[in-house]
Amino acid sequence: MDVNVNTVEQSQNEMQKAPQKRDQFKAFWNRYGPGYLMLAPFMILFIIFILLPVVTAIGLSFTNYNILQPPKWAGITNYRLLFTDDDVFLIALRNTLLFAVVTGPIGFFASFFFAWIIDQLKWRNAFALAFYAPSLTSGIAMSVVWLYFFSADRYGFLNNILINIGIISEPILWNMNPDTILPVIIIVSVWMSMGTGFLVFLAGLQNIPREYYEAAAIDGVQNRFQELAYITFPCMKPQLLFGAINAIVNSFGVFDVAVSIAGMPSPNYAGHTIVAHLYDHAFIRFNMGYASVIAVVLFLLTFLLGRLSMKIFSTDN
Amino acid sequence: MIMAQKYKKKKKRKKFSWGWFFTYLFMFVLVAFTSLPLIYMVSSAFKPLDELFLYPPRFFVRKPTLRNFSELLTTLDSTAVPFTRYVFNSLFTTIVTVMGTVIICSMGAFALEKYDLPWANTIFNIVVAALMFSPQVTQIPNYLIVNKLGMINTYWSLIVPKLAVAYNLFLMKQFMEEVPDELLEAAKIDGARDFRIFWTIVMPMARPAWATLIVFSFVSNWNDYFSPLVFITSQTMKTLPLALQTIQGGPGQVARSGAMAAATFLTTLPTILIFLFMQSRVMETMAYSGIKA
Numbered sequence A: 001m002d003v004n005v006n007t008v009e010q011s012q013n014e015m016q017k018a019p020q021k022r023d024q025f026k027a028f029w030n031r032y033g034p035g036y037l038m039l040a041p042f043m044i045l046f047i048i049f050i051l052l053p054v055v056t057a058i059g060l061s062f063t064n065y066n067i068l069q070p071p072k073w074a075g076i077t078n079y080r081l082l083f084t085d086d087d088v089f090l091i092a093l094r095n096t097l098l099f100a101v102v103t104g105p106i107g108f109f110a111s112f113f114f115a116w117i118i119d120q121l122k123w124r125n126a127f128a129l130a131f132y133a134p135s136l137t138s139g140i141a142m143s144v145v146w147l148y149f150f151s152a153d154r155y156g157f158l159n160n161i162l163i164n165i166g167i168i169s170e171p172i173l174w175n176m177n178p179d180t181i182l183p184v185i186i187i188v189s190v191w192m193s194m195g196t197g198f199l200v201f202l203a204g205l206q207n208i209p210r211e212y213y214e215a216a217a218i219d220g221v222q223n224r225f226q227e228l229a230y231i232t233f234p235c236m237k238p239q240l241l242f243g244a245i246n247a248i249v250n251s252f253g254v255f256d257v258a259v260s261i262a263g264m265p266s267p268n269y270a271g272h273t274i275v276a277h278l279y280d281h282a283f284i285r286f287n288m289g290y291a292s293v294i295a296v297v298l299f300l301l302t303f304l305l306g307r308l309s310m311k312i313f314s315t316d317n
Numbered sequence B: 001m002i003m004a005q006k007y008k009k010k011k012k013r014k015k016f017s018w019g020w021f022f023t024y025l026f027m028f029v030l031v032a033f034t035s036l037p038l039i040y041m042v043s044s045a046f047k048p049l050d051e052l053f054l055y056p057p058r059f060f061v062r063k064p065t066l067r068n069f070s071e072l073l074t075t076l077d078s079t080a081v082p083f084t085r086y087v088f089n090s091l092f093t094t095i096v097t098v099m100g101t102v103i104i105c106s107m108g109a110f111a112l113e114k115y116d117l118p119w120a121n122t123i124f125n126i127v128v129a130a131l132m133f134s135p136q137v138t139q140i141p142n143y144l145i146v147n148k149l150g151m152i153n154t155y156w157s158l159i160v161p162k163l164a165v166a167y168n169l170f171l172m173k174q175f176m177e178e179v180p181d182e183l184l185e186a187a188k189i190d191g192a193r194d195f196r197i198f199w200t201i202v203m204p205m206a207r208p209a210w211a212t213l214i215v216f217s218f219v220s221n222w223n224d225y226f227s228p229l230v231f232i233t234s235q236t237m238k239t240l241p242l243a244l245q246t247i248q249g250g251p252g253q254v255a256r257s258g259a260m261a262a263a264t265f266l267t268t269l270p271t272i273l274i275f276l277f278m279q280s281r282v283m284e285t286m287a288y289s290g291i292k293a
Helices: A002-060 A077-085 A087-119 A124-136 A139-149 A157-165 A178-191 A196-206 A210-218 A224-252 A256-262 A274-284 A288-312 B018-045 B067-074 B083-114 B120-130 B135-148 B156-162 B166-176 B181-189 B194-205 B207-223 B226-231 B240-248 B257-289
Strands: none
Touching: A002 A288, A002 B083, A002 B120, A002 B135, A002 B156, A002 B166, A002 B194, A077 A087, A077 A288, A087 A124, A087 A178, A087 A196, A087 A224, A087 A274, A087 B018, A124 A196, A124 B018, A124 B257, A139 A157, A139 A178, A139 A256, A139 B018, A139 B207, A139 B240, A139 B257, A178 A256, A178 B018, A196 A224, A196 B257, A210 A224, A224 A288, A224 B257, A274 A288, A274 B135, A274 B226, A288 B135, B018 B257, B067 B083, B067 B257, B083 B120, B083 B156, B083 B166, B083 B194, B083 B207, B083 B240, B120 B166, B135 B156, B135 B226, B156 B226, B166 B207, B166 B257, B181 B194, B194 B207, B207 B257, B226 B240, B240 B257
16 A cells, blocks of 8 residues: 555656656746747857857868868878978968067057047047058058059159169069068058057057046046057956957958968078968868868967957956 | 946037137148048049040049040950959959858857856956957967968958957947846846847947957958968969959060059949948947047
């Protein structure tokens, strides 16, 4: 008898439990279901086209893969080849680092500096437009104009001016001479570098409450530069962080300006960049495994520098 | 969060001083540096052929003409792909991508911000981390996926991979923090469904934010060079940045200089116009781009 009672109770319990679980799920679904449904399109595309590709790229970098045959495990061979045997990659790495060291910090600080000045001027919107407009243009389209300026023959503006002043007697082959290719690419990129970061800084400056400055003036802050150090910078940390990440990603991703100015491959690889090398191996030679190593190197560079800037512009303290 | 109040700074520095005089002078010189190439581009588009090859080169156009544009439209028509086809390719893919990304990213941002979803914070942190990924890193696997799906040389290849953009979701979420929860509660009590609340209450309030997204997505997709370079091999499917290189025909090609100048002008114009129209909204939104770390 006892046993019977128990089993009846047990089965009753189980019968109650199952609907309970279903109720729980129902409650959960009622509360969060619509939210997850609305998030779903973004998350699915984000995982397929951004998150998984990063993981896949890391995976592929340890294989040899030419698309036609399945990937073959290669261990760290690709990495060894890239850093010890591939002189062109080392040139590309050197060019990109040089480029990034100049355009990254220059773009970043100049963006902040000019936003700071423009914020205090009359005709603020007009100045903002004039500074921002170059970054709205396509690198490909504008390089056509820049090639007029740097054109190798006497029709080139720069050569024409320099010859007239008498600094040079022969036209300089700006976009074909390995010594001048990188500087030309850098100048064009700096011209285009007042981008999103610049706008974010300008907007951030406009949102710092005026009272902060007035309070600081009472506390003994005397000049504009002290204001900058004690109020503006601390208030702007989130915007500065965004600008820094933006500058890092952009300066390491240099490609279209370089290709359209120097061509591909460029003379002596003087305009060759990491992304150009990636493109060459991935989509011209279809060495997907080897190209993935280049992608991983690029990923690590930008990601670690991004992390570093997060440390620098942390708002925690 | 960043305060949304707008502080009108008083322009009290009306007095003349040499410091400000030189600041303005300095800024005008720099404006010349930033705008001269653009002015030169506009002026070249209207130059007759003899002025394009004048020696010594002249900056401004003397006798403006529309001949370059008609040459672009007619002479290139006789080649395999008319210029209008490139314009259509660019316009179509850009507009569809912009509309898609604005809706998908706003919806995701709304869900992350207002639903208290389990894992919402982790997801958002991953999205912020994704701001640091260069788009080129994901290009190889993306190519493999797009290839598998049979989308090479289709408009889809230029649209689908670019719908989920970390920055867009990030900006919308920051902006939606300002939408008061009480308003959403009230709408819910009135019986409005979730998507309706999003579409009729939240989106109108977040208008400056998505107006900004429209500008940025338009500019980046319109100017994008790398994805069409990778995904598009057929001449008829190329977008304007690739087409420009075809028209140019490599360095040193002079025959089509007039058409080229006109094409450059037409390629650059839309992005500048769209920013010009939206500038005030963009400035309203940009302060929300700060990342708190």
